[in-house]
Amino acid sequence: MMNPSSGDNLTPVNRLKTAIIGCHSLALMLSMGTAQAAIEWQNVWVRAMPPTQQMTAAYGTISNRGTTSVTLKGVSADFATRAELHRSVQQGNAVRMIPMGLVELAPGESLILKPGGAHLMLMGIDSMPAPDTSVSLCATTTSDSVCTMARVLRRAPKSPHDGHSEHMSH
Numbered sequence: 289m290m291n292p293s294s295g296d297n298l299t300p301v302n303r304l305k306t307a308i309i310g311c312h313s314l315a316l317m318l319s320m321g322t323a324q325a326a327i328e329w330q331n332v333w334v335r336a337m338p339p340t341q342q343m344t345a346a347y348g349t350i351s352n353r354g355t356t357s358v359t360l361k362g363v364s365a366d367f368a369t370r371a372e373l374h375r376s377v378q379q380g381n382a383v384r385m386i387p388m389g390l391v392e393l394a395p396g397e398s399l400i401l402k403p404g405g406a407h408l409m410l411m412g413i414d415s416m417p418a419p420d421t422s423v424s425l426c427a428t429t430t431s432d433s434v435c436t437m438a439r440v441l442r443r444a445p446k447s448p449h450d451g452h453s454e455h456m457s458h
């Protein structure tokens with residue numbers, strides 16, 4: 289349900305399947321305990337903006353690797369007073385951004401945030417993070433809060449697969 293960019297390639301989904309197989313033994317261990325809702329960030333980056341700007345956006349993938357549905361309640365970043373998940377909708381010649389509200393992710397489902405589509409809007413920034421630094425982003429679910437480090441970049445990384453091998457190491 290949560291694939292706002294139907295024209296997008298399916299690679300992240302394929303990668304997710306691969307990773308699930310790779311984490312099979314972990315899944316077995318978890319299944320012996322209580323059902324785990326596990327949110328994971330992948331390929332996250334924040335667009336670098338001039339220091340005078342108070343807004344920017346972050347992109348990447350938020351996946352539910354758990355065995356139960358997860359409801360994303362919100363996102364946060366310590367350098368921004370407000371953070372919201374937005375989707376972009378075309379209205380005539382203009383693109384409007386609409387807050388997504390609560391986002392439910394079924395087991396194995398991913399929310400893909402990318403330029404021109406859904407994104408994480410960061411607002412009320414007094415001190416814009418400099419290019420090529422790292423910042424922390426957090427996603428809050430009804431049961432959990434999961435944070436990640438994101439690179440601040442002037443433009444989108446060439447390959448969305450950067451960091452893939454790193455990711456597979458667990």
Ligand SMILES: [Cu+2]
Nearest residue numbers: 374385407409
């Ligand atoms: Cu926005």
